[in-house]
Amino acid sequence: MKRTIHLLTLLLISGLVYSQSLIPIPNANERPAEDSRHISEQSSQHIQEKVVDVDVISISSVSNIFTILNVAQNQVHYVPELEALSFVHRQDIGEFPEGGSGTVRYDISMDQGANWTLDIGPITPQMVSTNAMVPISTPAGEDVIRGCRYPNGLIYNPPGNTDMNNAFYVSVGPALFTEFGDAVGWGSNYFSSTKLDGSDPVDTYQVFLGDDIAGGVDGLITTLVQGGEAVHAMSSGGANNDKQLIWRGVLDEEETEFEWSVTEIEPEWKTSIAGAGANMYNGYQNMAFSADGSIGYAVFGGALEGQEDSLFIPNVYTTADQGVTWELASDNFEAGLTTVGQLLDGRPYLRNFDCVVDSDGNLRIFAEVLQLNTDYWTFFYAGYLVEYVFDGTSWEERLIGEVTNNSPGVFQGNFQDLFMHPQASISADGDVVIYTWSTTIGEDVNINPDIFGRAINTESGYITEIKNLTEESDAESFAYYNTSSPVLITGGSEYEYEVPTVCFLDWSGDNLDPVQLYYLKGMGFDTDEFLVGIEEEESPLEGLLVYPNPANEVARVSFAIEQGMKTQIRVLDAIGRIVITNDEQNSSPGIHNFEIETSVLDAGNYIIEIIADATKTTRSLNVVH
CATH class of the missing domain: 2.60.40.1930 (Macroglobulin (MG2) domain)
Incomplete structure (x- = not known):
C-alpha cells in the first residue's frame, strides 16, 4: 500500500x-x-483465442451410434485414487460377433488416456452364452432379452482404497426384449459387474412392465454414480411416468457382485394441459453425490402441484444416508429464474442437463434452458446455457453461454438430436468445475460441432472465458456426442484441470453403420485462465x-x-x-x-x-x- x-x-x-x-x-x-x-x-x-493442444486417440469401435447419445449417461469415469480412466460401450460385431451388438464391454487407461486396454469383457456374459436370447419372465409371459443399449459405467472404488485388485467395474442401462412375440421393445434394464480386470462378470435383467411400473423409453436407466459405499442409478415409470425410481447397488463381497434395490418416489406432478393423462414431468433427470458420499441429489425436470403450469424446472430430492432414503428438498425454484426469465420471451424450459456436487456440498446443475411455447406445448430452440446452484435451501443462477444454433442437427426431430450435450465435471476436491458443450459456430444447424468449455472456481466464483476445446485438433468440427467423466483429471499432461472426454468423429451419417470412438486427451484449463484471480x-x-x-x-x-x-x-x-x-x-x-x-x-x-x-x-x- x-x-x-x-x-x-x-x-x-x-x-x-x-x-x-x-x-x-x-x-x-x-x-x-x-x-x-x-x-x-x-x-x-x-x-478465448488460445490454441488448443488436444490428442485424438482411437479407442474401441461399436456397431452403431446407439451407445453414446444421451446427456445423462455416465460412460467415461476417472478415479484419482487409482489414476484409472474407463469408458463403457456396446461391442462391434465386426470384431466380436457372438452376443450381437447389444453386448457390453469397457476400456481402461492407467496413464490419463495415452494408452488403453480395449474391449475388456464381455460384462454381460448372458448375452454371449445365449446369443442375445436371454430368457426372462414378463407380465405377458416368458420372453427373451435381445440386447443392451445406452450403457452407463464406472469404476467402483471402495472408500479409502488405493489397490486396483479391490476395485470393480459396474455397468447398468436399458435392455430390449421381444415383448409379445415379434416386435422388439423396451421394458427392461440390465445390471452388471465384474472385477476391474474383467474376471468373474455377472449380469442380471429386471423387467419393469406391469401395473406398477409401465414400459416406454422414460422407464429406462439413464445414469450411474458412486455415492459412498453404494452405486446409484435412476429411471422413471408408472402409468403416466408419475414415479421416479432410484436404484441402489451394494457390493456383496462374498459373492463379488452387487445387490440392487429400488426406491419409488411419487412426486405430485401437475397435470398437463397438453393432453389427457399427461403430467408435467418432461423425462429429463440426473443425479450426483459429494466426493465422500455424505450427500446426494436426484434431479427431475417438471412442475409439481403449486408450481406454474408453464414451468419445467429442476425438482430436487436429497439423501444423507447414501441413498437409503430420499426427501424432496426444493420446490421453490422460481426464485432462481429471474435473469433467464427476463432474457427469454416466454417461460424457460429445462431440457438436457448434467450435475455435480462441489466442496461445500452444493448441487451444481449445468443445463440447456430453452424458450417454451406454452400455446402449443413445444419449445423454441433458442435459449441459454445456465448454471444453477442449490445449497439445500435456496437457488442461485449464472449464465454460462448461449444457444447459438437454432436447430440441433444430426437426427433432427427425435431424441437422438445432438442439441448441445451439456456435460459437468468437477475436480476431486470439489473446488473446480468445468462445463462442456457442443456447438457449430457460424451455422444455424449443429451439424459440424466443436466442444466448448468454461471453468469455474467454486470457492471464489472466478470464471474463465469460453474456449473452443477442439479447435485446431483432429476433432475440429467433427466432435459428435461428447460424453465426459464426472471427475476431472488434476495435473494433466497439458493443463492443470483436464476433462476426460470421448466422442466419435468419422461417421457416415447412417445411424446403423459402425462407429469408431476417440478419446480427447488434453482438453482443459489452467488457473491463470480465470477472469479473476491474477495475483x-x-x-x-x-x-x-x-x-x-x-x-x-x-x-x-x-x-x-x-x-x-x-x-x-x-x-x-x-x-x-x-x-x-x-x-x-x-x-x-x-x-x-x-x-x-x-x-x-x-x-x-x-x-x-x-x-x-x-x-x-x-x-x-x-x-x-
Missing part, C-alpha cells in the same frame, strides 16, 4: 493524468450487421479503483502505471459477452481515468477487465437503476 500511495502522489504532482470514455457496443444481445461481425462474435460468445503483485496497475459501485449513470475506472504499455478495458456481462470496450492503445506512464456509461446497461452484475502489459486484472461492477 505504501508503494501505491507513493506512486500516485508522484504522478499527481507530475500532472500525468489521462481521461477518456469507453464506447458501449450497441445491441450486444442481437446478431450483428455484416460490417461489425468480428466484434460481435466476440461479444456474443467471448471465446495483484503481478499486475502493473497501481491504485486500481472502480467507483461508484453500485453505479447508476456512470462508473469510473482509475489506475496508474509506472511505464508505458498497451492497455485495454472491457466490460463483460454475466455470460461473458463484451458489452462495452475501448480499442487497445499505447498508454503513457501516469494516472488513467475512464468513464463507463452504465446508463445503457441493464441492471445486474458485470465484470470489468483491465488488460495491461499481457496481464489481466478484473473487478466486479454492480449496475442499478
